[in-house]
Amino acid sequence: MKYTAPARLLELEESATLKASEKANEMIAKGINIYKLDVGEPDFSTPRKVIDSAYNAMLKGYTHYASSAGVLQLRQAIAEKYSVNPSNVIITPGSKQGIFYALYALLNPGDEVLLLNPAWSSYKQIVRLTGGVPVEVNTDEDFEPNLDIIMNKLNKKTRAIIINSPNNPTGAVYGDKIVKQVSQLAKENGLFVISDEIYDQLVYEGDYVSFRKYMGYEDGLILINGFSKAYAMTGWRLGYAIASPEIIKQMVKIQGHTATSPATFAQLAGITALKECEEDVKTMVKEFSERRKIIIEMLDKKGLKYVRPKGAFYFFIDLGKYIKGADPAEYLLEKARVSVTSGLGFGESYPTYIRISYATSRETIISGLNNIFSAIGI
Numbered sequence: 001m002k003y004t005a006p007a008r009l010l011e012l013e014e015s016a017t018l019k020a021s022e023k024a025n026e027m028i029a030k031g032i033n034i035y036k037l038d039v040g041e042p043d044f045s046t047p048r049k050v051i052d053s054a055y056n057a058m059l060k061g062y063t064h065y066a067s068s069a070g071v072l073q074l075r076q077a078i079a080e081k082y083s084v085n086p087s088n089v090i091i092t093p094g095s096k097q098g099i100f101y102a103l104y105a106l107l108n109p110g111d112e113v114l115l116l117n118p119a120w121s122s123y124k125q126i127v128r129l130t131g132g133v134p135v136e137v138n139t140d141e142d143f144e145p146n147l148d149i150i151m152n153k154l155n156k157k158t159r160a161i162i163i164n165s166p167n168n169p170t171g172a173v174y175g176d177k178i179v180k181q182v183s184q185l186a187k188e189n190g191l192f193v194i195s196d197e198i199y200d201q202l203v204y205e206g207d208y209v210s211f212r213k214y215m216g217y218e219d220g221l222i223l224i225n226g227f228s229k230a231y232a233m234t235g236w237r238l239g240y241a242i243a244s245p246e247i248i249k250q251m252v253k254i255q256g257h258t259a260t261s262p263a264t265f266a267q268l269a270g271i272t273a274l275k276e277c278e279e280d281v282k283t284m285v286k287e288f289s290e291r292r293k294i295i296i297e298m299l300d301k302k303g304l305k306y307v308r309p310k311g312a313f314y315f316f317i318d319l320g321k322y323i324k325g326a327d328p329a330e331y332l333l334e335k336a337r338v339s340v341t342s343g344l345g346f347g348e349s350y351p352t353y354i355r356i357s358y359a360t361s362r363e364t365i366i367s368g369l370n371n372i373f374s375a376i377g378i
């Protein structure tokens with residue numbers, strides 16, 4: 001039978017980051033040497049303690065269904081960390097799924113969700129999947145939120161704003177003042193704030209300010225976090241959301257009828273990650289920080305202009321001055337044999353930008369950057 005996708009899926013786009021990476025992988029499979037600066041996935045192994053913990057959990061029989069809200073011990077560990085009750089916490093198969101549940105729990109068809117440009121590509125698609133309308137909101141030149149521009153986008157249909165600090169793709173980390181101002185704006189205008197804090201431990205300059213400093217869960221804060229980035233656990237599919245018990249209850253219902261819960265033994269291992277891996281995280285953050293320094297030095301030496309990232313593991317760079325009339329990511333894959341992510345994956349306003357990820361070895365970073373410099377003639 002001929003298959004036609006339902007209308008609601010027709011405007012859904014593929015993941016820009018995964019697409020770029022797959023193209024590079026195809027070239028690698030053909031024997032072409034490609035420097036991969038594309039995916040946002042730590043190159044470290046998951047800490048051994050976490051792996052042992054999952055193995056032991058399996059031996060102990062944690063191989064059956066878990067509660068739809070997640071394993072209580074992990075919910076308790078998270079509740080303790082955030083000074084909330086377990087009823088405020090749901091464990092999800094990755095933070096991406098947590099964002100999906102949160103939006104599904106919030107949106108009536110046609111409700112608008114503000115996304116700060118440039119935005120991680122999945123936000124727009126998840127808003128669409130959950131029946132909402134994504135509304136792109138430009139940020140300032142330093143990629144910080146601009147309150148006037150946000151205010152201008154508000155109307156009766158605006159239901160929520162998604163915030164991501166430290167930011168993918170820009171590495172921006174919002175300071176105390178802006179977090180306070182955006183929190184106030186949200187509270188005054190009855191907006192839910194979905195704060196995606198997945199990179200909260202990867203901050204190299206200045207202090208990290210969580211939205212929970214200025215917003216309560218009863219004020220409409222939905223905090224999203226997970227184990228993928230800080231603990232190098234991308235394949236474990238483990239994340240969590242913290243919100244008011246009423247919202248969590250709806251999210252648990254959705255999870256109960258879809259994923260049921262993340263893998264039970266992975267959740268047990270998550271407790272070990274939270275409680276026993278501080279040193280492992282420190283070691284990884286130190287290495288990310290060194291790589292970031294290397295890139296800053298290399299870019300500065302060439303006089304390339306960019307907004308200095310303070311967190312996460314990305315640089316978002318405008319190459320419009322050097323590459324004309326072509327998508328810079330496609331150009332660099334062809335001419336420099338370097339795979340980066342196209343700025344277009346983060347918003348239509350960024351066709352001349354690339355995102356570089358430094359969640360990869362120093363050798364790859366240095367060789368990749370040198371190839372990029374040669375390809376753009378600097």
Ligand code: PLP
Nearest residue numbers: 040094095096120168226228239
């Ligand atoms: N949020 C942001 C901003 C991300 O960059 C990513 C992954 O790239 C995720 C969420 C997804 O994380 P997870 O592996 O927990 O689903």
